[in-house]
Amino acid sequence: MYDFDPSTYQPISPDVSVEEIAKAFQSPRQQTEGVGLRAVNRSEFTLIAPVIQPTGPAVFLERAEKACIEAPYWENRLGTVHDLRVALVNDGHQVLFCATYSDEFKPYVIDVIRFATPWIDHMFNDVAAGYPGLASDQAIDYIAKYQVQANVWYGGPNPEATPRDIGKAIAVAAAFDDLLDSAQS
Numbered sequence: 001m002y003d004f005d006p007s008t009y010q011p012i013s014p015d016v017s018v019e020e021i022a023k024a025f026q027s028p029r030q031q032t033e034g035v036g037l038r039a040v041n042r043s044e045f046t047l048i049a050p051v052i053q054p055t056g057p058a059v060f061l062e063r064a065e066k067a068c069i070e071a072p073y074w075e076n077r078l079g080t081v082h083d084l085r086v087a088l089v090n091d092g093h094q095v096l097f098c099a100t101y102s103d104e105f106k107p108y109v110i111d112v113i114r115f116a117t118p119w120i121d122h123m124f125n126d127v128a129a130g131y132p133g134l135a136s137d138q139a140i141d142y143i144a145k146y147q148v149q150a151n152v153w154y155g156g157p158n159p160e161a162t163p164r165d166i167g168k169a170i171a172v173a174a175a176f177d178d179l180l181d182s183a184q185s
Contacts, residue, residue: 002027004021004022006019006021009022026155027039028153028155031043031104032104032105033104033105033106034106034147035105036105036147036149038155039154039155041102042082042101042155043104044098044100044149044153045099045100045101046097046098046147047143047146047147048094048095048146048148049094049095049128049146050129050130051094052127052129053092056092056126057088059126060088060123061088063122064086064123067119073119078101078112079164080103080108080111082099084098084100085098095124095127100155112134113134113135117134117135130142
């Protein structure tokens with residue numbers, strides 16, 4: 001997607017070498033079956049939808065606390081989401097939904113519909129103009145209408161690791177620390 005040729009590239013800062021940039025570069029590409037950038041095994045999803053005026057912003061803000069409290073439950077059901085943020089933007093005239101996830105576009109959207117419909121609907125029903133609900137046959141068309149591709153996106157360190165991989169690595173490290181602690185006792 002972005003052409004990076006170390007032999008001709010000039011870094012933004014003269015204090016950074018081309019070799020350092022080349023070592024960190026993630027070669028983002030466009031998603032295979034959807035809008036969004038992808039780096040190794042991570043992808044970005046950005047949706048900007050209009051908000052029902054004048055009531056939508058108040059409904060969203062009223063529901064935001066519960067949506068935030070339950071976010072880990074619903075996102076962990078998916079098992080592919082690295083981070084997520086949902087916010088009112090442009091003085092409450094639009095809602096911004098951004099996620100970084102592991103997998104291709106189509107499986108991610110199918111999993112969101114399968115595992116997180118009640119939660120997503122809680123945030124978007126009576127808030128996003130024209131939102132049909134994720135169980136609707138029009139859900140995919142609605143997403144396609146308002147999804148945009150990021151122009152600048154970083155897939156994070158170790159973009160080949162999924163949330164499950166990271167969770168396993170943390171569990172193994174904790175078990176190893178416990179083993180070392182018990183051996184020292």
